Amino acid sequence: MPDYDQSPSLQRDQTNDEMTTRLESGPETKPEPFVPNMDGPEIELAADYALANECLEEPERDVWKTIKSIFTRKKKKEQPDPEPEVVEKVVKKVKVVAVRKKTTVQSPETVKEPESSGGSPTTVESTPTTPEVTKAPETTPEVNTTPETTVEQAPEKTPESSPKPVTPPPLNPLQQVQKEIRDGHADKALELLKTQTPTSRTTVWSGLNNGERKAVTDLLSKGTLGDGLLKALFDATPNSDLAALYKLFDVRFGVKVGQTKSTSDTGADWDAAGLRRCWAVLKDLPEEHVRGNAWLEHWTRYQAGGSAGGYYSKRDKESSMGYDSRKIDAKNGAADRGDPLYKVVRFDKVVRHEVGHAVDVKVGGSAYTVGNVGGGNWEEHGRPKLQLVETMVAASGGAISKLKTEHKALVMGAILKAMKDGKPEDTKPNIEKLDIAKGDKPELSSGDLAKVLADPVVTTSEISGTGKNPWYKAPGQGVDLGGRHYQASYGKTWVSYDRSSLARKVSTYQHRAPGEWFAEAYATYFQPDGDGKIGTLLAARDPTTKSWFDANVVPQEKKEPAPVEPEKVENSTPDSGGGDPGKKG
Structure with a gap:
């Protein structure tokens, strides 16, 4: 058993039976633990300065801790003895560094470093002010592996103890x-x-x-x-x-994407399919009509089934759409065979149509549609009044117009009540309840009453009144009263237009109201033909309107309309395709 260093800091307690047993004996299946000669102040210095961190790898540090614990009488019983060859390797490394450290902390004197296996000792001179170390020649020393020979100082860490830093790969x-x-x-x-x-x-x-x-x-x-x-x-x-899709859409088209602002509809979030389809359509419209349009600030969605529909709110500067994503490619049915908008993709048509409403406000489209033959010669009558019924009766020239003045007034009053109440189905019953039509001897004979009930004005009130949507359902889209069609467009609001303009219609829905007439013409103008060209479909059906659009809509030459008090356009654009009378626009 080798001798142990007897220095005070590392002196072994030879009377400690437990420690002696641990060092002098071991399992019969293992050789006696190897403990090298740890004499000299170098080891004491190494213990004092914990030099293991300077020269040892992580596993070797654990071995060094065990060696130290042996000499400081702190080794625990359960700690295993290290392998002899590992102990020898660790001690050699520590002693080399300990010698190097000693030269910088001791008082000034000449210190001899260990001899190399092939040369004479190297002398290191120390001075009181600036310690300097005269290093061995810059040749790689060979380490003498015999226990009696001290290992020469290694100026640098070996690759084993100090691996070269790995340069991280460049970021993609x-x-x-x-x-x-x-x-x-x-x-x-x-x-x-x-x-x-x-x-x-x-x-x-x-x-x-x-x-x-x-x-x-x-x-x-x-x-x-x-x-x-x-x-x-x-x-x-x-x-x-969706957040990123919303924001990119906002920036590109200058509108806020979100749920409808209408309180009468249930808002819905846009989905990716709807936004991508809208983008594909909007990008081909003039910049001034979308991003540069002060009358279009919100692009919203409401809950709806079936194919696409929409409305525009002038008050909120909002275009809103409702659609079923599964039917986004559905064809437009709000047109007759031969109309330019017949069987086009309805979703795309509705996108253009709703933008068309905002463009209508921007360029003053009503100047073309209201009171102008080229634009349908529309007239907006508003809520029903007796004057409207009188106009319709005069235009009809039917049985009512031939009644006595007092009888005519009573019949017109009965018709007006049905129109005001928004109950077209009450038109005939209201007339039949008149005193002049009741009793044993009514003032109106049964024959005269039958003629009154068959008057075109009565028919108009019945099939073109509130909620009847004659542009979809009525034969010929309404009743001819002196060359005009009268109808309730939104709720109880009445309008009329030249019947002759139906020959130039681009869809059945176009003849709902002046604003719809303009919006459908706009959608037709920007509907690409088979060659991808725009304007050709409208030119083929309505060249007069195509020319007006060229001059007043596409170049954006018309000035902005004068500011108006913001108000909701009641029932302005219910382009639902299903004739839903409650859909606002």
Whole structure:
């Protein structure tokens, strides 16, 4: 058994039976633990300065702790004895570093370092002011492995104890963008996206998570990015990230995307399919009609089944749509065979139609539709009044117009009541309840009463009154009263137009109201033909209106209309395609 260093700090308690047993004996199946000669102040110095961290790998540090515990009488019984060859290797390393440390902490004197296996001792001179160490020649010393020979100082850590640092691989484009976002530099991330190739940009943008995309899109505003780059990011955004789709849509078209503002409809969030389809349509409309239109600020959605429908609110400057995503490719049925809008994709047509309402306000489209033959020569009568019924009776020239004055007044009053009440079905019963039509000797004979009930004005009240939607359901879209059709367009609001304009209709829905006439003409103008050209479909059906649009709508030469007091356009655009009388527009 080797001798142990008897220095005070490392003196072994030879009377400690437990320690002696641990050192001098062991399991019969293992050789006696190897404990090298730990004499000299070097080991004491190493213990004092905990030099293991300077020269040992992690496993070797544990061995060194065990060796120290033996000499400081702190070794626990359960600690295993290290392998002899490992102990020898660790002690040699520590002694080399201990000698080096000793030269810098002792008082000034000449210190001899261990001899190398092939040369003479090296003398190190120390001075009181600045300790200097004269190193051995810069040749790689060989370590003498015999226990009696001290290992020469190793100026640098061996590869075994100090591996070379590994240079991390360069970041790929996605990682570069993510790093900038994590570091709070979303603006720099945006600049990186701008410089990437289209393929790389698509990969990167789709590879970000929702929060990372939000950090970038929060920086966007009108003019931040070109339309092409906005479209690329929009296309690369996953369908699940609606927040990013909303924001990119907002920036591109200058509208706020969201749920309808109407209190009479149930709002619904847009889905990716609807927004992507809207983008594809809106991008082909004139810039002034969408992003540059002060009368279009909100692009909203409401809950609705079936094919697409929509409405426009002048008060809220809002275009709203309702649709079933599963029927987004449904064909338009609100047109007759041969009409330009017959069987076009209804969703796309409704998008153009709702923008058309905002353009109508912007360019003053009513100047063309109201009181102008080219635009249908519309007249807006408002809520029913006796004057309207008198006009209809005069235009009809039927049996009512031939009654006695007092009888005529009573019959017209009965018709007006049905119109005011919004109950077309009450028209005939109201007349039959008149005193002049009752009793044993009524003032109106049964024959005269039958003629009155068959008068075209009575028929108009019945089939074109509130909720009857004659543009869809009535034969010929209404009753001819002196060359005009009279009808309730929205609720109890009445309008009329030249019957002759039906020959130039682009759809059946066009003849609901002046605003619908303009919006359907607008949708037709921008509906691409088979060759992808616009304007040709409207020109073929209504060349007069096509020319007016060329001059007043497409170039945007007409000045903005004078500011008006904001108000909701009641029932202005219920382009639902289903004739729902309660749908507002």
